Amino acid sequence: MDKLLVRGGNTLQGTVHISGSKNASLPILAATLLTGETCIIRRVPDVSDTNYMIQILTALGAEVERSSGTVRITAGTISHDAPYDIVRKMRASICIMGPLVARLHKASVSLPGGCVIGDRPVDLHLKGLEALGANIDMEGGNMHIVAENGLHGDECDLRGKHGPTVLGTDNMMMAAVLAKGKTVIESAACEPEVVDLANFLNQMGAKITGAGTRRIEIEGVEKLHGVDYTVIPDRIEAGTFMCAAAMAGCPEKGVTLNRVCQEDLKPSTEKLIEAGHRVEFNEQGTSCTVTPGAAPKGVNIVTAPFPGFPTDMQAQFTSLLAVTDGISVVEDTIFPQRFMHCAEMSRMGADIKVDNGTAVIQGGKKLSAAPVMASDLRASAALVLSGLCAEGTTEIHRLYHIDRGYENIDDKLVMLGADIERVKE
Numbered sequence: 003m004d005k006l007l008v009r010g011g012n013t014l015q016g017t018v019h020i021s022g023s024k025n026a027s028l029p030i031l032a033a034t035l036l037t038g039e040t041c042i043i044r045r046v047p048d049v050s051d052t053n054y055m056i057q058i059l060t061a062l063g064a065e066v067e068r069s070s071g072t073v074r075i076t077a078g079t080i081s082h083d084a085p086y087d088i089v090r091k092m093r094a095s096i097c098i099m100g101p102l103v104a105r106l107h108k109a110s111v112s113l114p115g116g117c118v119i120g121d122r123p124v125d126l127h128l129k130g131l132e133a134l135g136a137n138i139d140m141e142g143g144n145m146h147i148v149a150e151n152g153l154h155g156d157e158c159d160l161r162g163k164h165g166p167t168v169l170g171t172d173n174m175m176m177a178a179v180l181a182k183g184k185t186v187i188e189s190a191a192c193e194p195e196v197v198d199l200a201n202f203l204n205q206m207g208a209k210i211t212g213a214g215t216r217r218i219e220i221e222g223v224e225k226l227h228g229v230d231y232t233v234i235p236d237r238i239e240a241g242t243f244m245c246a247a248a249m250a251g252c253p254e255k256g257v258t259l260n261r262v263c264q265e266d267l268k269p270s271t272e273k274l275i276e277a278g279h280r281v282e283f284n285e286q287g288t289s290c291t292v293t294p295g296a297a298p299k300g301v302n303i304v305t306a307p308f309p310g311f312p313t314d315m316q317a318q319f320t321s322l323l324a325v326t327d328g329i330s331v332v333e334d335t336i337f338p339q340r341f342m343h344c345a346e347m348s349r350m351g352a353d354i355k356v357d358n359g360t361a362v363i364q365g366g367k368k369l370s371a372a373p374v375m376a377s378d379l380r381a382s383a384a385l386v387l388s389g390l391c392a393e394g395t396t397e398i399h400r401l402y403h404i405d406r407g408y409e410n411i412d413d414k415l416v417m418l419g420a421d422i423e424r425v426k427e
């Protein structure tokens with residue numbers, strides 16, 4: 003197992019290229035199961051989650067070739083059966099349910115295991131599939147989903163107690179594209195990754211309108227075909243580098259991020275500006291430079307479904323606010339238990355009290371290095387950010403979390419001037 007040594011105090015400057023979105027790539031890779039024709043997906047980040055999805059597709063019978071960011075998939079003859087051994091490692095593997103039932107009229111998929119960021123049920127995914135005529139039986143931790151005569155269009159409201167569901171919306175869209183008749187999804191998730199999946203499906207020949215709004219309509223079609231598609235930039239990786247620039251960037255030159263989407267970065271941009279940092283986009287909105295402010299101040303954050311502030315940026319902003327003067331309050335309404343990074347950051351000298359889904363941060367503390375444990379993907383990014391500003395060498399253990407979703411994060415930070423080394427434990 004690897005660990006990261008982050009020697010804090012270096013100033014970051016230069017340009018970083020943002021990778022394709024992990025959270026857009028995962029459902030898009032799963033959606034290639036909807037056709038026997040070849041799909042080429044470009045700018046798929048080379049991270050363990052996308053490689054894991056490729057292993058799942060291969061285990062189901064698809065032929066997959068990967069050459070750096072380009073993945074070529076032909077799902078000619080596929081199996082409906084995804085046992086525990088192949089789904090257990092990644093929760094996002096549940097997005098194979100929709101395409102399998104749509105194409106084969108049946109799917110056996112093991113329930114994903116627990117998740118450290120909180121309770122993550124799949125009731126809304128199942129509600130969506132049931133609305134389209136699927137019968138679902140649970141047995142021995144497996145979901146057996148059958149639609150003997152195929153799926154049919156219907157209406158379904160996917161609102162849960164924490165708001166809409168991203169992968170649940172994806173699953174229902176993927177199920178509905180080959181269903182007979184029209185499907186309406188109410189309270190759909192509006193995240194850019196949902197829109198990217200809808201764009202991909204439409205290029206395959208699907209008829210989806212309204213993606214990016216709370217109501218999505220899908221007119222079922224008989225068949226989908228292969229496509230050549232490029233996934234959107236990763237707004238969470240970009241947001242993480244924006245935080246790095248605000249925390250450790252050169253005050254004169256800042257850090258430039260290339261291959262971003264300005265619209266998708268709005269919530270992170272607004273909070274950085276409110277906290278006193280400078281964020282400037284080029285005219286096309288595809289590149290931005292973040293320069294740390296002279297007198298940054300604390301801000302309050304409440305996570306919410308898109309276009310609100312993303313829960314996937316909560317840990318990184320908590321890290322930024324821990325070293326920013328003033329009191330900040332950060333509430334995660336989507337995953338109220340997603341604060342494991344705070345205990346580790348406290349070991350580095352941060353002053354954060356977490357209670358009932360809310361962190362109260364007494365900011366402006368000088369951080370000092372400590373050995374810390376990454377507990378999940380974004381928590382590990384938050385610890386790297388803290389390490390960049392800490393005095394001494396921070397050791398970050400359990401690096402497999404960060405490798406799930408950040409392509410070469412250590413190399414990218416080193417290119418910007420950070421002193422980071424990956425070593426064997």
Ligand SMILES: CC(=O)N[C@H]1[C@@H](OP(=O)(O)OP(=O)(O)OC[C@H]2O[C@@H](n3ccc(=O)[nH]c3=O)[C@H](O)[C@@H]2O)O[C@H](CO)[C@@H](O)[C@@H]1O
Nearest residue numbers: 025094121122123124125126127162164166167168169336
């Ligand atoms: C691979 C991927 O894209 N992952 C993202 C996706 O996860 P994912 O799609 O799994 O997250 P959801 O949008 O489904 O979760 C939102 C909320 O709904 C609840 N819920 C969800 C499903 C369900 O059937 N019942 C239910 O109650 C969840 O517990 C959570 O409180 O969106 C999350 C919320 O933006 C992000 O943090 C994840 O990074």
Ligand SMILES: C=C(OP(=O)(O)O)C(=O)O
Nearest residue numbers: 025093094314379380407
């Ligand atoms: C929580 C995340 O991913 P997943 O839903 O796959 O756990 C994430 O990308 O921050």
